[in-house]
Amino acid sequence: MIHKNAKTNLSRDFGFITFTIENVVDQVTRKEEPFHISSASKTVQSHDSIFYFSGSLVELDLCDNVLEGRIPESFGHMTALTSLNLENNHLTGPIPDSFALMTALTHLDLSANQLSCVLLKSIRDLSSLQVADFSSNNFTENLEDLLSGPFVVFQELLLYDNHLNGSLPDFSQLSSLKKLQVNSNQLNGRLPSVFECHSALHLLDLSNNHLRGSLPDFTGFSSLKVLSLYSNEFSGSLPDFTGCSSLKVLVLNENQLIEWETMSTGLLSNLEELDLSMNFIHNTITESHLSNLARLKYIRTSCWV
Helix, strand or coil, rough: CCCCCEEEECCCCCCCCCHHHHCCCCCCCCCCCCCEEEECCCCCCCCCCCCCCCCCCCCCEECCCEEEEECCCHHHHCCCEEEEEECCCEEEEECHHHHHCCCCCEEECCCCCCCCHHHHHHCCCCCCCCEEEECCCCCCEEHHHHHHHCCCCEEECCCCCCCCCCCCCCCCCCCCCCCCCCCEEEEEEECEEEECCCCCCCCCEECEEEEEECCCCCCCCCCCCCCCCCCCCEEEEECCCCCCCCCCEEECCCCEEEEEEHHHHHCCCCCEECCCCCCCCCCCHHHHHHHHCCCCEECCCCCCC
């Protein structure tokens, strides 16, 4: 039985042992089938080969436990692993260098821990990685350096709630990227004046940072559905969003925007949520600003006094 709020979890005879991350290294099956120990999977069958890490294991889920300490270097022995989930534990320290050996990894979730290291150094050899969640840790790194890494197959990259710095570069080399969340970090500087085409991107969240300057042209984001830039220091007028024909959620509140031109949002026929509150928009909002927004369900436009 796996106890979510206890450190005593597993043993060969169903007694109890102290369950730290070091214990787990010697306590997983040889079988190639997925192995789960999480709050949603609380029972484990006992057999002769259980509790042994193997190079043939393809999926390992240890989320929502109370694993403590550093991730052991021996994780790198799992060279066939395609999915690793260590979400919501109490892991500390850096990602081990041995992760470079797990080149088959396509899904990696290390979120909601207390990890800290230079991410690019730790994951730059994971060229098959498609979905990575490093959110809610203590990673400190320049975002431009990180996004310049060799991650051309990335589809989802979640980095929110860390201590990342720098500004957002033009990440056009990440042509497969569908979701990028870098909210609640320490980003600063300006966005690129013109983004290259990002036709695959569905969600971009840069909210709660210190980004400033004018908003760029987003016309290359034809598949973008959610754009969240709230709680930054963007100024000037709203840009032309009409190229974002799929946009459903546009959140720009708590910035320093001063003007909303009709053409900037007038053709967003799929828009459902629009938040421009807590800006300094001075022009009068007329029917022409909203007449083509047939699916709009939620709008906030209250301004700073």
